[in-house]
Amino acid sequence: MDPSSLNTAELQHFLNQEKERAMMNEMVAKLTSVCWDKCITSTPGSKFSSGESACLSNCAQRYLDLTLIIMKRFQSMQ
Amino acid sequence: MDFSSMASQAGGSNPKMPTEKFMYHFKSQMEQAYAQKFIETLGRKCFDKCVTKPGSSLGGSESSCVSRCVDRYIEATGIVGRALFKANQ
Numbered sequence: 001m002d003p004s005s006l007n008t009a010e011l012q013h014f015l016n017q018e019k020e021r022a023m024m025n026e027m028v029a030k031l032t033s034v035c036w037d038k039c040i041t042s043t044p045g046s047k048f049s050s051g052e053s054a055c056l057s058n059c060a061q062r063y064l065d066l067t068l069i070i071m072k073r074f075q076s077m078q
Numbered sequence: 079m080d081f082s083s084m085a086s087q088a089g090g091s092n093p094k095m096p097t098e099k100f101m102y103h104f105k106s107q108m109e110q111a112y113a114q115k116f117i118e119t120l121g122r123k124c125f126d127k128c129v130t131k132p133g134s135s136l137g138g139s140e141s142s143c144v145s146r147c148v149d150r151y152i153e154a155t156g157i158v159g160r161a162l163f164k165a166n167q
């Protein structure tokens with residue numbers, strides 16, 4: 001396909017959306033991997049214990065808090 | 079992820095592929111890549127959790143562990159996804 005025809009506004013918008021979607025999916029995948037390792041310490045059961053599901057949810061949120069702290073600290077160093 | 083080369087690939091050799099068809103093919107390539115990556119991750123995680131000492135075959139308890147592991151990991155993906163979605167609001 002001629003790459004120059006990718007310059008229409010419609011296609012740019014589409015590609016930006018897909019890029020955004022891919023980045024979100026990547027973030028969720030990475031976090032799930034990290035939080036699974038942290039929170040699911042025993043053999044997987046037929047459902048999560050309330051502790052396990054709380055841990056997973058907390059893990060994701062705390063990671064976001066951490067990201068914020070890191071950015072602020074980094075900015076204060078500039 | 080190199081979007082413009084994926085985009086060129088989705089268009090194939092047709093220089094005037096209609097936008098809609100291109101978008102459809104692009105999306106399905108993205109979905110395929112995602113599914114493949116997800117399956118690889120499932121394999122790693124569930125092998126780690128369920129096959130602690132590889133024997134000459136997969137035992138019954140190992141097989142059922144893998145099934146539960148797959149279900150739980152998919153569930154975990156949902157929990158993490160929702161937590162991130164809420165935070166973004």
